[in-house]
Amino acid sequence: MCADTTDTNTIDYKDTLALPQTDFPMRAGLPKREPGWLERWEKIDVYGTLREKAKTETRKPFTLHDGPPYANGHLHIGHALNKVLKDFIVRSQQMLGRDARYIPGWDCHGLPIEWKIEEQYRKKGRNKDEVDVVDFRQECRKFAEGWIDVQRKEFKRLGITGNWDDPYLTMNFHAERVIAEEFQKFLMNGTLYQGSKPVMWSPVEKTALAEAEIEYHDHKSHTIWVPFSVVSGGALSDSRVVIWTTTPWTIPSNKAVAYGPGIAYGLYEVTGTPEESWVSVGDTYILADKLAGDVLTKARLEDGQFTRVRDVTADELAGLTLAHPFRGVEDGEGYWDYDVPMIDGDHVTDDAGTGFVHTAPSHGQEDYECFLTRNWLDRMTHNVGEDSEFLPHVPLFAGLRVFDHKGKEGKANTAVIDKLVSVGGLIARGRMSHSYPHSWRSKAPVIFRNTPQWFASIDRAVGDGQDDNGTTIRERALTCIDQVKWTPQAGRNRLYSMMEARPDWVLSRQRAWGVPLTVFTKKDTLPTDPDFLLRNEEVNARICEAFEAEGADAWYAEGAKQRFLGNLVNANDYDQVFDVLDVWFDSGSTHAFVLRDREDGSEDGIADLYLEGTDQHRGWFHSSMLQSVGTTGHAPYRGVLTHGFTLDAKGNKMSKSVGNTIAPEDVTKQYGADILRLWVAQSDYTADLRIGPEILKGVADSYRRLRNTMRYLLGAVSHFTEDQRVAPSDMPELEQYVLHRLSELDDVVRKGYDAYDFQGVFQQVFNFCTLELSAFYFDIRKDALYCDGDTLRRRAARTVMDALFHRLTTWLAPILTFTMEEVWLERFPGDDSSVHLQDIPASPADWQNADLSAKWQAVRRARRAVTAALEVQRTNKVIGASLEAAPTVYVSDPAMLANLQSVAFEDICITSDITLVEGTGPEDAARMAEVPEIAVVFHKAEGEKCQRCWKILPDVGTHDHPATCARCDAALD
Structure with a gap:
C-alpha cells in the first residue's frame, strides 16, 4: 500500500483525463447554417479554383452534360433528385482525381412559355395575332430569364456545384446560331423534306407534337360498328363489311378498309332480330370468325338469330370494292361518292373489333403507311383544321370540332354518329374507356391530323452515306447505341427498340417562340421537286452570322428575306418558312454549342455522361442521338444514366390536387439540404423513389448518427501534430487492422463512385462508421485516448483517427456537401480552406494486411x-x-x-x-x-475501482496516486 493517507473520495481525477475537445455542435442547425457555406463557396470560388488547379495538374477531364430543365416554374422534388445525383457524380469524380466540369443549362424556347404569355394576353383582352412577332418573342425571352434566375437560386441552395455564372441557355444568341446551323446540316445532307402526313396534333395548343411530348391517360371514347356495302364483288355483292372504330369523326375521311391476310373470315346472315335493332333479317355481314359472335351480340342479336353461311377467303376480300357509308347522302354534294378499296395490312388482327380496320390515311400512322407503300398519297384528305374542326369544304359537318379549346369533346363525333344512324350506317354503338394520347403540357387529348410538316428522314442516306456507323440516321443510331455504357443496362434495350420502330422526325412546330426553320422554298414548285429547297452555303452563312449577332429574332425582322437572299438568288422566287423547330431539336443540339464550342466543354465534343429520368429515352437521350448521328455520325455521349420518378410515401404519383407533393424548398427549410441529399444517397435511384415525412425522419436519424461519429473524431484528433504520427509498422495490431479496413473500404468507395452506386457507397461508409468505428474501434480505444499518457498506443490511435478523418470527410463530401465542409473547417479553418478543394487521399500499399485482417475478424467474432x-x-x-x-x-x-x-x-x-x-x-x-x-x-x-479509468483491479490503491491503477498512476506522473 502507498503511504499517502489522503481520502480518496475527495480526489476528482476527471481533469486529468485527455477528454475529446471540439466545439463541433451536436445539433446541426442546417437550415440556418447552410446559406453561410454557400456564400463562402461563392466568395472563394471553389468551382473556378478547381478549374484553374486542373490547368497546372495532369487531370483527365470528365464532363457531365446537363440535360436542360425548362425555365417556367419552381423546382419540384424530381428536379432536386436529378440535380443532386449529378452533383454526386461531379464532386466524386473531381475528388477521385478528374477535372470534373459541369455547366448547368436551361431549355428556354417552346410552347409552355408561349402559353404563359398568351394567358397574360387573354387576361388583358389582347389578341396574340395582333402583336408584332418580335415583340412577342421578346416577352417570351424575358419570361424565361426570370425563371432561370429563380431556378438557379433554388438549385444552388441544394449545394449543387457548377459554372453558375455562365450557364448555357438555348436562347443565347450563339446557341440559336448553332441550332440553326445544325438544322442547316440536315438541309444540306438531304435528310430534310416537307411532307404531308398524319402527326400528333394538339387542338388546344394548335401545333404538331412529337412522341416525347405525349403522355397517355384514360379517355372515354365513342365506339361504333359501321357496315360498308359491297358494290363490286361477285357473289358477295349484296353483303357488307363491318368495321369498328373509337374515332367516329374520322369516318368522313375514310379511303379504304384493311383486312388481315392470315385471319379466318366468314359470311354471316341475320335470321332473326329483337324488337329494336339496326339490322334486318336477311342482312349478310363479313366478319372475322373469332369476333363475329361478339359483334352480332353488340348488334343486339341473340344466339339463333344469325348463322354462318360460308368462308370468305383473302382473295375474295382483295377483289371487293365498297361504298362509303355516306355515298349518296342527302346534301352530301357527292363528296363521298367514291369507291372504297379493300387492302391487306399486317397491322390488322382479330384480337378486338371486327377483323377489319377502317382506314383514313390522313388520321393514322399505319393507315398512312398503307397508302405510302401503294403510292396513293394523292388520295389523302385535308378535312380537319388546326382547331380540330371540319373545314368548310366538308359537307354536313363543316365547322364542327372534335375537341374544343379546353380539350373537351366537341360536336363532331355525335354529328357523324347521328348521320350514320340516319343513313343506316350503324349496326351498334357504345362507349369505352381506354388509354389515349394527351399533350403533356395542356393535358388535353390530341388527334392524328394530316398537315404539311417538315421532317428529318431517318432512312435516307445522310449526304454521301459514307460513315463507319451506317448510311442512314437509323442505322447510325442503332450502331452507336451499342457503343454507349448504359446505367442501368436496360436503358439500352429501351432506346434501341424505340429507335428501331420510330417514324421520321417531325421537326416543325406552328408556333413563334423558338429557333425558326431557316429554309426557303421555291414558289410554284412541288415538295418532291429537286429545286423545292434552297440549298445555298452563302445564304446559310449569312443567316448564321445574323443569329450570332442578333439572335433568331433576325429571321422575323422586316426585310429579312431580302437581307439573306439578296444578290445571291432572286428573293421573289422563294417563300420564307416561319415554323419553329421542335424544342427537342434545340436540346438535342446542345452537344454542339456546349460540349464542342465552349472552352470548358469537352475536348472531343462528347460527354462522358448524360443523366436524366427514364422518360428521356423518348426525350433528350433520343433526340440528342438522332441529332448527333445526323450531323456528326456518332453519339454525343459515352455513357447514359437514368433514374426513376419520385413518389409519395405510399408509392403514389405526386399531385398538387391530391396534396401529396413535397417541395425541395420545404425540406431545406425544415431539415436542410444535406438531409435531402442524404435521402437521394440512401435510395435506389434506378427505381422509383418514395419520399414523405416519416421517410425524411429516418434519414435525419441516420444523419445524426453519422454526425456523432464525425464529432467524436474531431475531439479525438484535436491538437494532433505531425511529430505525434506513428508509422503503421510500429502500431499495435488493432490500429494496423483498422488501417487495413480503411484501405479495403477506400477501394470500395472508389469503385462505387465510378459505378455511380451512391447507395452502395453510403451504406458501406455508414455501416463502417456505426458498426466498426462507433461500436468497435472507438469503443475500445476511448480508454487509451482518455487515460493513457504519451504512450505509443495513444499516439498510434490518434494517427489512425487522423487517417479516418481525412478519408471520411472526403468520401462523404460529395453526398453531405455542407456537413463535411463544417467538419473540415472545424479542424482546418482558414479563408481559403475547403474540403471541396481536396482529393480523396490515396491509401498506402503497406496498409494492406490480409493475414492480420483474418486474425482480427476472428477476434471480433x-x-x-x-x-x-x-x-x-x-x-x-x-x-x-x-x-x-x-x-x-x-x-x-x-x-x-x-x-x-x-x-x-x-x-x-x-x-x-x-x-x-x-x-x-x-x-x-x-x-x-x-x-x-x-x-x-x-x-x-x-479488486478496487480505479477512480480515473474505472477498471476494477487488485493493484488499485497501491501506487503513489491514491485509488489509481498502475497505468493511471504512470500517466499522472
Whole structure:
C-alpha cells in the first residue's frame, strides 16, 4: 500500500483525463447554417479554383452534360433528385482525381412559355395575332430569364456545384446560331423534306407534337360498328363489311378498309332480330370468325338469330370494292361518292373489333403507311383544321370540332354518329374507356391530323452515306447505341427498340417562340421537286452570322428575306418558312454549342455522361442521338444514366390536387439540404423513389448518427501534430487492422463512385462508421485516448483517427456537401480552406494486411460472444458496466485461442480482466450459436475501482496516486 493517507473520495481525477475537445455542435442547425457555406463557396470560388488547379495538374477531364430543365416554374422534388445525383457524380469524380466540369443549362424556347404569355394576353383582352412577332418573342425571352434566375437560386441552395455564372441557355444568341446551323446540316445532307402526313396534333395548343411530348391517360371514347356495302364483288355483292372504330369523326375521311391476310373470315346472315335493332333479317355481314359472335351480340342479336353461311377467303376480300357509308347522302354534294378499296395490312388482327380496320390515311400512322407503300398519297384528305374542326369544304359537318379549346369533346363525333344512324350506317354503338394520347403540357387529348410538316428522314442516306456507323440516321443510331455504357443496362434495350420502330422526325412546330426553320422554298414548285429547297452555303452563312449577332429574332425582322437572299438568288422566287423547330431539336443540339464550342466543354465534343429520368429515352437521350448521328455520325455521349420518378410515401404519383407533393424548398427549410441529399444517397435511384415525412425522419436519424461519429473524431484528433504520427509498422495490431479496413473500404468507395452506386457507397461508409468505428474501434480505444499518457498506443490511435478523418470527410463530401465542409473547417479553418478543394487521399500499399485482417475478424467474432454473455448479466442487473466483469473464456479452437492470447483481449472486450482457457467449458457457460468455439463463464472483477479509468483491479490503491491503477498512476506522473 502507498503511504499517502489522503481520502480518496475527495480526489476528482476527471481533469486529468485527455477528454475529446471540439466545439463541433451536436445539433446541426442546417437550415440556418447552410446559406453561410454557400456564400463562402461563392466568395472563394471553389468551382473556378478547381478549374484553374486542373490547368497546372495532369487531370483527365470528365464532363457531365446537363440535360436542360425548362425555365417556367419552381423546382419540384424530381428536379432536386436529378440535380443532386449529378452533383454526386461531379464532386466524386473531381475528388477521385478528374477535372470534373459541369455547366448547368436551361431549355428556354417552346410552347409552355408561349402559353404563359398568351394567358397574360387573354387576361388583358389582347389578341396574340395582333402583336408584332418580335415583340412577342421578346416577352417570351424575358419570361424565361426570370425563371432561370429563380431556378438557379433554388438549385444552388441544394449545394449543387457548377459554372453558375455562365450557364448555357438555348436562347443565347450563339446557341440559336448553332441550332440553326445544325438544322442547316440536315438541309444540306438531304435528310430534310416537307411532307404531308398524319402527326400528333394538339387542338388546344394548335401545333404538331412529337412522341416525347405525349403522355397517355384514360379517355372515354365513342365506339361504333359501321357496315360498308359491297358494290363490286361477285357473289358477295349484296353483303357488307363491318368495321369498328373509337374515332367516329374520322369516318368522313375514310379511303379504304384493311383486312388481315392470315385471319379466318366468314359470311354471316341475320335470321332473326329483337324488337329494336339496326339490322334486318336477311342482312349478310363479313366478319372475322373469332369476333363475329361478339359483334352480332353488340348488334343486339341473340344466339339463333344469325348463322354462318360460308368462308370468305383473302382473295375474295382483295377483289371487293365498297361504298362509303355516306355515298349518296342527302346534301352530301357527292363528296363521298367514291369507291372504297379493300387492302391487306399486317397491322390488322382479330384480337378486338371486327377483323377489319377502317382506314383514313390522313388520321393514322399505319393507315398512312398503307397508302405510302401503294403510292396513293394523292388520295389523302385535308378535312380537319388546326382547331380540330371540319373545314368548310366538308359537307354536313363543316365547322364542327372534335375537341374544343379546353380539350373537351366537341360536336363532331355525335354529328357523324347521328348521320350514320340516319343513313343506316350503324349496326351498334357504345362507349369505352381506354388509354389515349394527351399533350403533356395542356393535358388535353390530341388527334392524328394530316398537315404539311417538315421532317428529318431517318432512312435516307445522310449526304454521301459514307460513315463507319451506317448510311442512314437509323442505322447510325442503332450502331452507336451499342457503343454507349448504359446505367442501368436496360436503358439500352429501351432506346434501341424505340429507335428501331420510330417514324421520321417531325421537326416543325406552328408556333413563334423558338429557333425558326431557316429554309426557303421555291414558289410554284412541288415538295418532291429537286429545286423545292434552297440549298445555298452563302445564304446559310449569312443567316448564321445574323443569329450570332442578333439572335433568331433576325429571321422575323422586316426585310429579312431580302437581307439573306439578296444578290445571291432572286428573293421573289422563294417563300420564307416561319415554323419553329421542335424544342427537342434545340436540346438535342446542345452537344454542339456546349460540349464542342465552349472552352470548358469537352475536348472531343462528347460527354462522358448524360443523366436524366427514364422518360428521356423518348426525350433528350433520343433526340440528342438522332441529332448527333445526323450531323456528326456518332453519339454525343459515352455513357447514359437514368433514374426513376419520385413518389409519395405510399408509392403514389405526386399531385398538387391530391396534396401529396413535397417541395425541395420545404425540406431545406425544415431539415436542410444535406438531409435531402442524404435521402437521394440512401435510395435506389434506378427505381422509383418514395419520399414523405416519416421517410425524411429516418434519414435525419441516420444523419445524426453519422454526425456523432464525425464529432467524436474531431475531439479525438484535436491538437494532433505531425511529430505525434506513428508509422503503421510500429502500431499495435488493432490500429494496423483498422488501417487495413480503411484501405479495403477506400477501394470500395472508389469503385462505387465510378459505378455511380451512391447507395452502395453510403451504406458501406455508414455501416463502417456505426458498426466498426462507433461500436468497435472507438469503443475500445476511448480508454487509451482518455487515460493513457504519451504512450505509443495513444499516439498510434490518434494517427489512425487522423487517417479516418481525412478519408471520411472526403468520401462523404460529395453526398453531405455542407456537413463535411463544417467538419473540415472545424479542424482546418482558414479563408481559403475547403474540403471541396481536396482529393480523396490515396491509401498506402503497406496498409494492406490480409493475414492480420483474418486474425482480427476472428477476434471480433470472439468479442461478440463475450459481450453477448455480459449483456445478459447487465440485463439481470448483476453488473452495471462491463468493467465490473472478469469472465473466464473457454476456447475450443487452438488457433482462435492463440489469436486471443496474442492481444489484450480484456481491452478488446472492455472488461477489467479476462482469463483465457483452452477447452469447451462447463455446460452452464454462456454460448452464442454464431461462435460455437467460445464459452463464457461470468465472474465479477476482483479488486478496487480505479477512480480515473474505472477498471476494477487488485493493484488499485497501491501506487503513489491514491485509488489509481498502475497505468493511471504512470500517466499522472
